[in-house]
Each structure stands twice: as structure tokens, then as C-alpha cells.
Amino acid sequence: MKAELSETLTIASSLSWKTQRDFFEKNWTLIIIVLLLTVIGSVVGQFLLGVTGILIGVLLGLLTFILGFRAVTRVREIESGDSH
Secondary structure (H helix, E strand, O other), X not given: OOOOOOOOOOOXXXXXXXXXXXXXXXXXXXXXXXXXXXXXXXXXHHHOOHHHHHHHHHHHHHHHHHHHHHHEEEEEEEEEEEEO
């Protein structure tokens, strides 16, 4: 009696990786403009009275608010790869 046995074994490995980096990117020109508009808005409120002073103060405040979002931006860098 003759018996035959055959086997195949395959081994594979792989490596995958992912790095993430969070940081804030600052636009210093816009930061300075925001600070200046904040000070100017206070000075305008001191010298202009009535509806004109209120409107100019509100407009400067809105402009400062909008520019503030662009002055500092959160950045997330994600890098990934794999090896076979």
C-alpha cells in the first residue's frame, strides 16, 4: 500500500502605518489686523456718539470676527502607508 501526502504552506506578512499631526497655522498679518481693528473699534466708540458710532462699532466688530477665523487655522496632516 502506497500513501502520498502533500501540503502547501504560505506565510505572508504586511505592515501598515498611519501618523497624524495636528497643529495651528497662524497668519500673523491677519492677527495684527484683528488686533488693530479691535483697538480702533474701541476708539471709534469713544469719539463717535449715537447711531453712527454704534453702526461703525458693529461693522468693525463683524469684520474682526470674520478675519479672526482666517487668522488661525487648525491643520491636520495624515500620512499612511503599507509594506508587503
